[in-house]
Amino acid sequence: MLLAILPFWPYGYFTMLRLIICVVGGYIAYQCYQREILEWQWAFIIIALLYNPIIPVGLPRGLWIIVNLITAGVLYFYKQRIIYAQR
Numbered sequence: 595m596l597l598a599i600l601p602f603w604p605y606g607y608f609t610m611l612r613l614i615i616c617v618v619g620g621y622i623a624y625q626c627y628q629r630e631i632l633e634w635q636w637a638f639i640i641i642a643l644l645y646n647p648i649i650p651v652g653l654p655r656g657l658w659i660i661v662n663l664i665t666a667g668v669l670y671f672y673k674q675r676i677i678y679a680q681r
Contacts, residue, residue, distance in 0.1 A: 623635050
């Protein structure tokens with residue numbers, strides 16, 4: 595996902611990225627719903643909606659770079675706090 599910051603990717607890369615992040619965000623939101631972790635659930639619902647490829651959110655490229663970095667940060671902190679905490 596962090597590679598999306600680079601300007602030379604074709605449009606198909608961004609469409610595939612949106613699809614993958616949308617599906618992953620929805621899946622993690624569902625897992626959080628089952629575990630009753632509401633803060634993370636809402637974060638991943640927002641991510642899934644923001645990246646959905648069916649009704650795309652039109653943001654300028656500079657803003658998408660910021661959104662991609664924030665999303666990568668959310669995924670990283672989720673991994674660190676939730677997944678590693680369960681071990």
